[in-house]
Amino acid sequence: MSSFEVRGGKQLKGEIVPQGAKNEALQILSAVLLTAEPVTIANIPDILDVNLLIELLDEIGVKISRSNRHTCTFQADQIDADYLASDEFRKKGGRLRGSVMLAGPMLARFGKAYIPKPGGDKIGRRRLDTHIIGFEKLGARFEYDELHSCFKLSSPRLRGAYMLLDEPSVTGTANIIMAAVLAEGITTIYNAACEPYVQQLCQMLNRMGARIRGIGSNLLTIEGVSKLGGTTHRMLPDMIEIGSFIGLAAMTQSEITIKNAGVEHLGVIPEKFQQLGIQFQIKGDDIYIPSQDVYEIQTFMDGGILTIYDHPWPGFTPDLLSIVLVVATQARGSVLIHQKMFESRLFFTDKLIDMGAQIILCDPHRATVIGLGRKQNLRGITMTSPDIRAGQALLIAALSAEGKSIIQNIEQIDRGYQYIDERLRSLGADIKRVVS
Ligand SMILES: CC(=O)N[C@H]1[C@@H](OP(=O)(O)OP(=O)(O)OC[C@H]2O[C@@H](n3ccc(=O)[nH]c3=O)[C@H](O)[C@@H]2O)O[C@H](CO)[C@@H](O)[C@@H]1O
Numbered sequence: 419m420s421s422f423e424v425r426g427g428k429q430l431k432g433e434i435v436p437q438g439a440k441n442e443a444l445q446i447l448s449a450v451l452l453t454a455e456p457v458t459i460a461n462i463p464d465i466l467d468v469n470l471l472i473e474l475l476d477e478i479g480v481k482i483s484r485s486n487r488h489t490c491t492f493q494a495d496q497i498d499a500d501y502l503a504s505d506e507f508r509k510k511g512g513r514l515r516g517s518v519m520l521a522g523p524m525l526a527r528f529g530k531a532y533i534p535k536p537g538g539d540k541i542g543r544r545r546l547d548t549h550i551i552g553f554e555k556l557g558a559r560f561e562y563d564e565l566h567s568c569f570k571l572s573s574p575r576l577r578g579a580y581m582l583l584d585e586p587s588v589t590g591t592a593n594i595i596m597a598a599v600l601a602e603g604i605t606t607i608y609n610a611a612c613e614p615y616v617q618q619l620c621q622m623l624n625r626m627g628a629r630i631r632g633i634g635s636n637l638l639t640i641e642g643v644s645k646l647g648g649t650t651h652r653m654l655p656d657m658i659e660i661g662s663f664i665g666l667a668a669m670t671q672s673e674i675t676i677k678n679a680g681v682e683h684l685g686v687i688p689e690k691f692q693q694l695g696i697q698f699q700i701k702g703d704d705i706y707i708p709s710q711d712v713y714e715i716q717t718f719m720d721g722g723i724l725t726i727y728d729h730p731w732p733g734f735t736p737d738l739l740s741i742v743l744v745v746a747t748q749a750r751g752s753v754l755i756h757q758k759m760f761e762s763r764l765f766f767t768d769k770l771i772d773m774g775a776q777i778i779l780c781d782p783h784r785a786t787v788i789g790l791g792r793k794q795n796l797r798g799i800t801m802t803s804p805d806i807r808a809g810q811a812l813l814i815a816a817l818s819a820e821g822k823s824i825i826q827n828i829e830q831i832d833r834g835y836q837y838i839d840e841r842l843r844s845l846g847a848d849i850k851r852v853v854s
Pocket residue numbers: 441444515516542543544545585586587588589590730735736737758759760
């Protein structure tokens with residue numbers, strides 16, 4: 419298990435370019451299975467989860483030519499659909515959440531699919547009901563193989579249907595869309611997730627010949643077609659990385675410019691950091707964050723304590739709440755962080771408390787942060803990264819803290835943040851990767 423050794427308390431300075439979006443990449447890469455023609459994808463993040471999905475595509479038989487670390491052409495013209503029933507797929511696919519999205523395209527094109535117990539962050543219950551019920555509505559049969567903890571799906575021909583999702587699951591919506599584009603007739607998905615990731619997927623599918631309407635809304639209408647063709651696609655900048663860098667700049671009193679941030683796709687993310695009192699300027703498509711000694715958390719209009727909570731898009735993404743929480747520890751003022759979707763994502767606050775932060779963990783979903791307002795620094799400690807975003811939040815805490823911190827289990831951070839140590843060093847951070 420590798421670790422980061424961080425000597426904190428240094429101001430950082432410079433420019434940073436966000437990577438391509440991890441959660442978009444997992445959808446887009448799955449979609450290459452929908453056509454036998456070449457699909458070229460640019461701005462692919464070079465991170466563990468994405469590389470693992472590319473490996474899986476390779477093992478399913480997709481031809482992959484990589485012109486550089488971030489651009490690949492995929493051609494799914496000779497697929498081994500039975501690979502998904504193998505132990506190897508179950509083992510590898512079970513290491514990342516994104517592998518569930520191979521099911522929609524496989525079902526649509528080859529009439530069968532297998533979903534192993536998915537991996538990804540252990541941040542609470544993460545059920546797959548929305549995916550499975552959606553496939554069933556399209557006419558697929560499913561059985562659960564208890565021995566291998568695996569869903570088996572089959573359907574000789576999918577047929578369009580109306581469905582009202584029980585929740586706007588992000589990967590669930592993507593999976594159903596990918597199945598419906600090749601189904602016979604019209605599919606209507608109400609209460610669909612509408613994250614930029616899903617919008618990007620729909621736009622790419624339409625360029626491949628799909629007929630999807632309502633993109634960006636929670637009501638999608640998909641007219642099935644018999645075949646899709648090749649295309650090119652470029653991934654958006656990763657909005658979770660962008661939020662993480664805004665938080666990093668504020669916590670470490672650093673002057674940082676986030677280049678090419680895809681500002682029009684960030685939804686309420688910039689406003690949430692502004693509510694913490696962080697100042698920044700949008701310059702073209704860049705975000706300039708000046709060095710700030712103090713930032714003061716706003717109150718609600720009636721003077722009440724601010725609450726920041728997650729909500730399906732266009733609400734605030736749950737993936738940035740850990741970052742918001744850590745940034746609040748050095749703000750002036752108080753905030754209630756309410757993580758509604760996941761029940762195990764706030765437990766990392768005990769590490770921040772050990773570092774000297776003032777936090778009351780009210781219950782698994784809510785934490786009150788009483789900002790230190792820089793009256794005292796956090797102290798460096800040894801800690802373990804429990805999940806991808808808490809790991810990044812702890813890294814930000816360590817970079818702002820006095821003394822040395824060791825962050826263990828950094829594979830969690832590497833799942834989603836590309837060359838993060840190298841990129842932070844180029845901003846002046848004192849961070850070392852210790853491989854063991
Ligand atoms: C690979 C990928 O893209 N992962 C993202 C995706 O995961 P994923 O697609 O797995 O997450 P889902 O959208 O299915 O739901 C996440 C959790 O929130 C709950 N839920 C969801 C919607 C809702 O209205 N109410 C509710 O409580 C679900 O029951 C589930 O426990 O979306 C999550 C929610 O944005 C993000 O944290 C993950 O980073």
